[in-house]
Amino acid sequence: MDMKVTKKKLGLKDKYKLMTRDLGWEPSYHSKDELYPYMNYEGIKIHDWDKWEDPFRLTMDAYWKYQAEKERKFYAIIDAHAQNNGHLNLTDARYLSALKIFLQAISPGEYAAHRGFARVGREFPGVGPQVACQMQAIDEIRHAQTQIHAMSNYNRYYNGFHAFADQRDRIWYTSVARSFFDDAMSAGPFEFMIAIGFSFEYVLTNLLFVPFMSGAAYNGDMATVTFGFSAQSDEARHMTLGLEVIKFILEQDPDNLPIVQNWIDKWFWRGFRVLGLVSTMMDYMLPKRVMSWREAWDIYGVENGGALFKDLARYGIKPPKGWDDAEKAIDHMSHQFMLGLYQWSFGTAFHAWIPSDDDMRWLSAKYPDTFDQYYRPRWEHIKKLAAAGTPFKNYGLAKLCQTCQLPTVFTEPDDPTLTCHRETVYKGEKYHFCSDGCQHIFENEPEKYIQAWLPMPQLFQDPVNGDLGEWMKWVSLLDGKDNGDYAGSEDQKNFEAWRGLATTNQ
Amino acid sequence: MSTVFIALQANEETRPIIEAIEIDNPQAVVHRQPAMVKIDAQGRLVIRRATIEEQLGRDFDLQEIHINLISLTGHVVEDDETLTLSWND
Numbered sequence: 241m242d243m244k245v246t247k248k249k250l251g252l253k254d255k256y257k258l259m260t261r262d263l264g265w266e267p268s269y270h271s272k273d274e275l276y277p278y279m280n281y282e283g284i285k286i287h288d289w290d291k292w293e294d295p296f297r298l299t300m301d302a303y304w305k306y307q308a309e310k311e312r313k314f315y316a317i318i319d320a321h322a323q324n325n326g327h328l329n330l331t332d333a334r335y336l337s338a339l340k341i342f343l344q345a346i347s348p349g350e351y352a353a354h355r356g357f358a359r360v361g362r363e364f365p366g367v368g369p370q371v372a373c374q375m376q377a378i379d380e381i382r383h384a385q386t387q388i389h390a391m392s393n394y395n396r397y398y399n400g401f402h403a404f405a406d407q408r409d410r411i412w413y414t415s416v417a418r419s420f421f422d423d424a425m426s427a428g429p430f431e432f433m434i435a436i437g438f439s440f441e442y443v444l445t446n447l448l449f450v451p452f453m454s455g456a457a458y459n460g461d462m463a464t465v466t467f468g469f470s471a472q473s474d475e476a477r478h479m480t481l482g483l484e485v486i487k488f489i490l491e492q493d494p495d496n497l498p499i500v501q502n503w504i505d506k507w508f509w510r511g512f513r514v515l516g517l518v519s520t521m522m523d524y525m526l527p528k529r530v531m532s533w534r535e536a537w538d539i540y541g542v543e544n545g546g547a548l549f550k551d552l553a554r555y556g557i558k559p560p561k562g563w564d565d566a567e568k569a570i571d572h573m574s575h576q577f578m579l580g581l582y583q584w585s586f587g588t589a590f591h592a593w594i595p596s597d598d599d600m601r602w603l604s605a606k607y608p609d610t611f612d613q614y615y616r617p618r619w620e621h622i623k624k625l626a627a628a629g630t631p632f633k634n635y636g637l638a639k640l641c642q643t644c645q646l647p648t649v650f651t652e653p654d655d656p657t658l659t660c661h662r663e664t665v666y667k668g669e670k671y672h673f674c675s676d677g678c679q680h681i682f683e684n685e686p687e688k689y690i691q692a693w694l695p696m697p698q699l700f701q702d703p704v705n706g707d708l709g710e711w712m713k714w715v716s717l718l719d720g721k722d723n724g725d726y727a728g729s730e731d732q733k734n735f736e737a738w739r740g741l742a743t744t745n746q
Numbered sequence: 747m748s749t750v751f752i753a754l755q756a757n758e759e760t761r762p763i764i765e766a767i768e769i770d771n772p773q774a775v776v777h778r779q780p781a782m783v784k785i786d787a788q789g790r791l792v793i794r795r796a797t798i799e800e801q802l803g804r805d806f807d808l809q810e811i812h813i814n815l816i817s818l819t820g821h822v823v824e825d826d827e828t829l830t831l832s833w834n835d
Contacts, residue, residue, distance in 0.1 A: 295822035457781035476815040547748030
């Protein structure tokens with residue numbers, strides 16, 4: 241018979257209790273309402289913060305230990321990448337466009353998420369969420385830093401990486417991601433948690449990181465695989481927090497349900513739009529592709545999201561309002577985005593290109609119901625124009641959606657030959673939208689969205705005043721280097737020349 | 747019943763963990779993808795410390811999984827001995 245030996249180490253549950261719950265205290269010379277002033281105005285009712293559970297029961301001591309180990313692994317590989325000319329192992333320098341978009345738009349989003357979680361960690365009265373949000377705030381700043389650090393290796397050799405911070409603030413397409421995070425950060429703490437913790441992290445982040453990092457692995461980009469997986473190892477914890485948050489809020493009071501449902505509807509659609517560009521990365525920008533956007537959506541959207549909302553149905557939660565429209569967009573969006581990026585490539589700090597015959601064969605096979613019918617003819621036409629020396633360039637300004645800030649390049653959910661366009665008049669001003677989803681979001685909170693900074697009106701203000709050259713200076717875009725077609729670019733020439741040097745003795 | 751999954755980085759540290767998951771979850775399907783391994787299971791997936799330790803040949807703290815974890819779905823229940831993923835449907 242086994243002797244019961246007293247364990248020297250504390251069990252997970254006891255340790256969690258001691259190192260989270262026992263760190264809390266009751267305020268004695270300020271009221272709780274004074275300490276946590278943002279807890280009531282959103283209408284969410286919480287009766288017992290102790291009901292909050294962190295399923296992983298991660299405590300700060302263990303957190304530091306594991307995070308330090310992740311950092312050591314990360315830097316070992318980043319050093320090896322830099323020391324061994326890792327950039328020449330890429331399948332093709334076209335791949336770098338995906339990285340440039342990531343650095344200009346997504347990494348600053350990580351930093352924004354850091355600020356958001358630092359704030360809500362302060363504003364929630366419960367010790368459980370305080371600790372979990374603190375960890376996530378530190379994770380997010382780590383992600384921003386490791387991503388910038390990893391990609392700085394490419395900045396030594398390639399264009400388009402040098403001014404991501406200016407571009408984060410000023411160039412037109414990054415305002416899509418920036419406005420998404422600004423929207424979340426300027427919301428109340430509970431909405432922030434549903435926006436970022438649940439809708440973004442749980443429902444959508446797999447679509448960004450998992451196929452993208454596998455794509456990096458397929459395309460020889462060791463640096464990105466490393467920062468991606470290092471960040472993703474935290475995401476699993478964030479996702480679990482996101483699911484915990486929603487269960488906790490819904491179990492606390494039945495009045496919370498309609499408020500939460502409204503946020504899920506809003507933030508699913510906001511997230512779907514902001515991550516839409518990932519479809520283009522997967523279908524067009526990876527020289528060696530992992531899976532199509534459609535295939536990724538079937539796994540991480542339909543299967544996972546479906547399971548999640550089936551599970552949450554017991555609380556009365558329904559799938560997000562825009563779910564069906566999203567499904568209808570899946571076979572179209574990557575093509576619509578890439579056509580947009582190609583025609584406006586004078587104004588992007590990354591390259592676009594016409595898909596090759598091989599690429600188009602792959603796209604036909606992956607999108608049998610849409611590509612040959614709607615998109616191949618356009619690419620063939622554009623190819624002819626380029627061959628004739630009159631490439632199709634659109635120097636007109638894109639009409640942007642007031643909510644998501646993307647150009648209104650999408651089509652009607654039930655008619656792929658008709659551009660989708662909605663407008664709302666509010667206080668005598670007309671506002672434009674790309675979809676019903678974005679229009680509804682605006683109409684629920686018009687006073688918020690009329691304040692949006694939109695990059696197109698900025699063009700006609702100081703210091704740009706409608707001058708394209710001045711605009712390029714202002715957004716730190718080097719004309720003829722950072723922008724335009726990949727074919728004939730410095731990136732293409734340099735990559736081919738350096739790879740030649742690396743594989744021959746010339 | 748919905749599918750739960752766990753995705754781990756493909757490396758030397760996760761090999762014994764994946765083997766242990768296969769032993770404890772005969773219904774699980776293991777997909778080996780570039781740089782990662784995704785394990786799907788109908789309804790429920792259990793990861794046991796004791797099985798990992800047998801495969802690994804040393805003591806193992808279940809929280810070490812965080813280092814190589816990529817993603818997961820389902821409700822998480824973790825104590826010192828097991829980590830379970832499941833959907834309530």
